[in-house]
Amino acid sequence: MAEADRPAALARIREIKVAGPDELDAQLRSSTAPFVVRGLVADWPLVHEGRRSPRAARDYLQRHARDLPFAVSVGRPDSGGRLFYDDGLAMNFQMLRAKLPEIFARIDASEGTADAHAIYLASIDLHQFFVGLHEANHVDLGGRAPIASIWMGTQTRIAAHNDVPDNLACVAVGRRRFTLFPREQFRNLYLGPLDNTPAGRPVSMVDFHNPDFAAHPRFREALARAQVAELDAGDALYIPSLWWHHVEGIAAFNVLVNYWWRETPRWLGQPQDALNHAILALRDLPADEKAHWREMFDHYVFDNDTAATAHIPEQARGILAPLTLESAGRLRAFLLRALSR
Structure with a gap:
């Protein structure tokens, strides 16, 4: 060198x-x-x-x-x-x-x-x-x-x-x-x-x-x-x-x-899996569609504030509510079914 x-x-x-x-x-x-x-x-x-x-x-x-x-x-x-x-x-x-x-x-x-x-x-x-x-x-x-x-x-x-x-x-x-x-x-x-x-x-x-x-x-x-x-x-x-x-x-x-x-619960998903799925589902979309999904991710995932849920009755918020072991399990099962199609 x-x-x-x-x-x-x-x-x-x-x-x-x-x-x-x-x-x-x-x-x-x-x-x-x-x-x-x-x-x-x-x-x-x-x-x-x-x-x-x-x-x-x-x-x-x-x-x-x-x-x-x-x-x-x-x-x-x-x-x-x-x-x-x-x-x-x-x-x-x-x-x-x-x-x-x-x-x-x-x-x-x-x-x-x-x-x-x-x-x-x-x-x-x-x-x-x-x-x-x-x-x-x-x-x-x-x-x-x-x-x-x-x-x-x-x-x-x-x-x-x-x-x-x-x-x-x-x-x-x-x-x-x-x-x-x-x-x-x-x-x-x-x-x-x-x-x-x-x-x-x-x-x-x-x-x-x-x-x-x-x-x-x-x-x-x-x-x-x-x-x-x-x-x-x-x-x-x-x-x-x-x-x-x-x-x-x-x-x-x-x-x-x-x-x-991890300080977060073990039943949460792995972030790397989410990145891999985003490459599969989002990366090769047209630019205008990717811009839309970027805003959706900010709204529901990264900002994750009351603007996303305040208008929905609390008992009906589903996965938009804070996840629990049970709701995380239902979401994981839904994703597995979707990915296996």
Whole structure:
């Protein structure tokens, strides 16, 4: 990269201290920006085993693993750990299934080997695939009912993406670098396909290790708003809903445990599904019709004020009234019938 192309040093993600679960809960409720808590999970047994050695951490994980096949991504030796697309926009990694001892044996065999295959187990459900691991290694998140997942593997680079839920990411073994961007930076990240993605979410097409500013000039604007943190074992990072994050596992072996939760009810629909349906139903309409539907969406969805319902008797407002579990279920059933025609 030419000197003129080098970005200025990125801002650091702010760090806070919390004295216990109540203070953590208050910070999670009030914060609209990311923050780091150093040492939040330093007392986990998994963290202690990882400090002994990567193999000790793997042995500890195997003792808790269920006898089930795990989904594992295996990258190409020349990928530099970047799990991404190839030149034809197919994935540059294979998805395989194997039991954890077999996967860890392959990591053992490649440890210290130059240009080894990247091996990555992503978003593994802690309760489904392990016995007692969550109970021995978890964060008290109060009344939240989060999804708890574990991410394990060798050195990897995961393209910038975002998630709908809020996220508390806890480094248990190794070291990770996170580069975060506010929600509104999506245009400057040059997102790839919506329906052909490495893991279900659209990702930035920019190679953060070697950005091509000729092809992606607005990425400079994204970098001006970026925040970065390097986390050691025991540290945790809060990533607010929809913030973009590029994640690198930079030790030889890395383990992260994360918690996803939404403050909205789980029975609400997924916004990405609505976007996909809008592409199907609206994007290719004539311009005047799209303008009309934009106004309709503003009226019923984004503004969502009394002008849409004041003239309708309260008992007859149907889905225009605040949704409940029952009315959301009826709406979902209606949509399924409509989409199946």
